[in-house]
Amino acid sequence: MNSKRWIAIIAATALIVVSIGINSLSYIFTRDFSSFWNNFNDPYMITEYVMEEGRGNERIAVLTLDGVIQDVPSSLFASSGYDHQFFLNQLDAIYEDPTVKGVVLIVNSPGGGVMESSDIYDAIRAIQAEKEIPFYVAMGGMAASGGYYVSAPAEKIFVHPETITGSIGVIMESVNYAKLAEKYGIDFNTIKTGPYKDIMSGTREMTEEERAMLQEMINDSYERFVDIVAEGRHMSIEDVKKVADGRIMNGRQAIEAGLADETGKPGDAIAAMKEDFGLENASVFEYGTSDSLGSLFGVKIDGLFGRNVETELIGKLLSDYNAPRMMYLYGEK
Template identity: 35%
Template structure:
C-alpha cells in the first residue's frame, strides 16, 4: 500500500474517532450521517499514465485476486472489485481515444457467474467495438482467470506463469461425525427431499451427488466451449487437456492454450503492433476504492457486524460453483 493510501486511511480513522466520540453526545445520529456521506454510491476508478508516448492510446486493465463479487474487505489482500472491473472494460472499449486493450491477469479464478459475466461482456464489447485485446498473464492465470482470457486476440504468459486449470469445482463439508461427538443434532423441515442438498450435517445421497455432478458437467461444458472457440481448437482436443490441472507457460504454449512467452511489456508491444503504432501512450485503470468503509464502521460500532464475520459464515454455508484453482 502506497504512502497516499496510508495517509487517506489515517485521515478517515481520525474523522471516524471524532464522529464516534460525538455520537454519544448527539444520541447516535452521527454514525448514520457519516456512513451516508463517506460511502460511495457507485464504485469508481481513475486512469493514470503507465507509459508515455506520442502515438495512439492503449488501455491497461488489471485483474488481481479472486474473481468474485463482494470480496472487498478491510482485511482482504485481493485488490479485485467485480463491479469496478466491469466498468473499466466498458469504458476502455467505448472510449474512442483508446485503440487497444491489454488485460493483465493474475488470478486463481473465482465464481462461475462472475467469470462468465466478464467473458460474455468482453465478447459483446469486442463485437460492437472491434479493438485488439491482448492478455498478459502474471504469476497465476488459472481456471476463471484463464476463462476470462478466451476473448483475447493474443495471450502472453511469462515463463514462470501457471495457467490452465480448466474445470469446475463445488464443495461442502460433512460435520456429521463431529456433531455426534458434540451432541449436536440438526432438525430440518423441508418442502422437498432435495431442498437441503449439500447439507454439511449429513452424508450426501447418491441422487444428490448425481444432481450436483450434473450442474458441474454443464458448467464444465461452457468452459470447454469457450476454450475451443477462443483458442480455435477442436472440442475433443480441449477436453483432453481440460482435466483441471495447471500448466507451465511452455506446456500451455505447446498445447495451444496460449500464444507466446512474454511479459507485460511484450503484451503491450503486441497490442501496439496490432494498431500499427511504434510509440503508444499506455493508460492504466486504477481502483479508487481504498477499502469497504462498512468494515471500518463495524470495528468501532458494536451494533454492526464485526469484520463481516456473520456474513462470511452465512456465505460459507451456501456452496458456490467455482471456476477456481485450488
C-alpha cells in the first residue's frame, strides 16, 4: 500500500472521529442535559414530532410499521428496522393520551411472527373499543400476511394500486439436512425425554403423526386470521376463505375482493380522517425515539463503516438460528 493511500485512510478516519465528536457535543449542548442522562439507558422512550399544526386538544397520530414484524433485541450495533417494543409503546401512548382523536397507520410489511402480529392487533382493538379512537390504514409497497392482519381492524384501508397485499395464511418451515449430513458422514446424537421433543428437527425426517400435530396448530392460527379479517372487513367467513388461500394481490384486486376500501396515499388517509370525523383543525404528529446513545452518535455503527455481503450473511445466519415457529409472513423470513 503506497503512502498516498495511507494518508487517505488516516484522513478519512480522522474525519469520522471529528464528525462524531462535533455531532455529540452539539447534541448534548442543545438539549436538556439532565433529561438526556435520565433517558440515556432507555431506548424505548418516545417523543413527538408535529407534522401539521392545529388544535392541541384534537390530534391525529401517524404511526409507521415498516419491516418484518419480529420481536428482536435492539442495539446501537444493529441495523435500523422495525422495533416491536417501540411500536407497542407508541400504541400504549395513544391509549393513554386523551388528546388523540384518530390514528393513521402506515403499513409497509410482509408480515412476521404470529405472536407479534397478535400483540399489535390486540392493542389496536383495545384503543378502538375502549377509547373509541378510529384507525385508518395506508398501505405502502407491501402489506401482506401479518401486515394485513394488523390492518384488518381499521375503519378504512387505503392502498396504492400496486400495493402487494393479501397472503392470508400461516406458514411454519424448517430445513431438513439429514441426507446432506449422511453424505458427509456426519452423525447426530440426540437424547430426549419424549418422541416429539425434537419435532421439526433438521436431522431426521418428520413423521406423519408429527406433521398432523403441527398442521392442527397451523389451522388454529389460520382460523383466527380468517375471523379477524371477517370481523374487520364485515365479510362472511365463506367470502374471506375464497381469498384466504395464501394468494397475494395488488391494490386494485384487494378493493375488488373487499379487503381494502380505496386507493390513496398516507396524505389521503389523513385528509379523509379529518373530514370523516370532523377533525379539520386537528394537529397531526408522529412519534420518534428520545435522547439515547444511538441519537447521541447520530448514526448506527453500520452506517459509519458500511455494510458488506459477509456481515449481512453472518447476521442472517445468527438471526435465523432459532426454533421453527409459526409466521404470518409472505416471502423469505
